[in-house]
Amino acid sequence: MKTKIREFRKEQKITQEELAAIVDVTRQTINSLEQGKYNPSLELAYKITKALNKDKIEDVFIMD
Amino acid sequence: MKTKIREFRKEQKITQEELAAIVDVTRQTINSLEQGKYNPSLELAYKITKALNKDKIEDVFIMD
DNA sequence: CCAATATGTAAAAAATATATTACATTTAGT
DNA sequence: ACTAAATGTAATATATTTTTTACATATTGG
Numbered sequence: 001m002k003t004k005i006r007e008f009r010k011e012q013k014i015t016q017e018e019l020a021a022i023v024d025v026t027r028q029t030i031n032s033l034e035q036g037k038y039n040p041s042l043e044l045a046y047k048i049t050k051a052l053n054k055d056k057i058e059d060v061f062i063m064d
Numbered sequence: 065m066k067t068k069i070r071e072f073r074k075e076q077k078i079t080q081e082e083l084a085a086i087v088d089v090t091r092q093t094i095n096s097l098e099q100g101k102y103n104p105s106l107e108l109a110y111k112i113t114k115a116l117n118k119d120k121i122e123d124v125f126i127m128d
Numbered sequence: 129c130c131a132a133t134a135t136g137t138a139a140a141a142a143a144t145a146t147a148t149t150a151c152a153t154t155t156a157g158t
Numbered sequence: 159a160c161t162a163a164a165t166g167t168a169a170t171a172t173a174t175t176t177t178t179t180a181c182a183t184a185t186t187g188g
Contacts, residue, residue, distance in 0.1 A: 001107065015164060026147055031166065038145060041174080043065065045106040046127050057121045063110050079134060093176055095136065102175065105145085134185070142177070147170100154165065 002062045006034045008052040023047040066126045070098045072116040087111040 009019055016034070020027045025044065033040055033048075040048075040061075049060045073083055080098070084091045089108065097104055097112075104112075106121075113124045 017164080027165085028148085028167085029146055032146090035166085039105050039107045041103050041145070042106050042109040042121070042125060043103045043127070044145090045109075046122075057106070058110075061106060063107070081134075090177055091135085092137090092178085096176090099136085105175070108176090130188085132186085132188100134183100136183070137181085139180095140178085143175080145172100145174070147172070149170090150168090152166075152168105154163100156161100156163080158160085158162105 001039060001064060002036055003033060004060050004062070005030070005048060005052070008054065008060060009034075012052060019048070019051060022051045065103060065128060066100055067097060068124050068126070069094070069112060069116070072118065072124060073098075076116060083112070083115060086115045 005019075009016070014022075016030045017027045020030045023030075023044065024047070029040075029044075032038060042057075045057050045061055049055075049057050052060060054060050069083075073080070078086075080094045081091045084094045087094075087108065088111070093104075093108075096102060097108075104125075109121050109125055113119075113121045116124060118124050
């Protein structure tokens with residue numbers, strides 16, 4: 001599973017720490033997700049999608 | 065978070081056990097999810113969405 | 129009504145996500 | 159080049175999901 005979090009986060013011009021605050025997780029969680037280190041919960045994936053102003057979870061998280 | 069798993073599963077005329085086998089989890093996991101007992105992983109949510117022939121995760125899982 | 133199949137539930141274990149803390153490295157601005 | 163901010167990383171702790179096992183209840187078909 002890959003993600004476009006980093007790409008979209010930069011479009012929004014926010015830092016990992018800011019995104020983390022918005023979706024209420026730690027910066028390390030965002031950092032790990034950007035690097036595809038694991039599989040988030042659905043709720044977190046949803047919050048991140050919203051925070052990045054994307055319509056669908058699938059726009060941000062690309063499943064293999 | 066609510067889900068339409070049960071509704072869509074019945075449309076497809078498959079049992080909890082069959083759906084569980086398709087997405088490679090136990091029947092108890094499907095049962096619990098249908099009852100909204102927790103927040104699945106993104107990967108599982110995705111697999112279930114596909115198994116139910118829906119386009120988007122958001123079609124199956126309704127966030128509050 | 130009987131038998132088989134499907135579903136609900138629950139406790140404990142295992143697996144995995146997320147937090148915490150701390151420090152190292154990289155990047156950006158001046 | 160310096161400094162501050164941003165990012166990478168790692169170890170351990172905690173929280174949550176998922177499995178396992180087992181049994182109870184409900185539903186369906188003959």
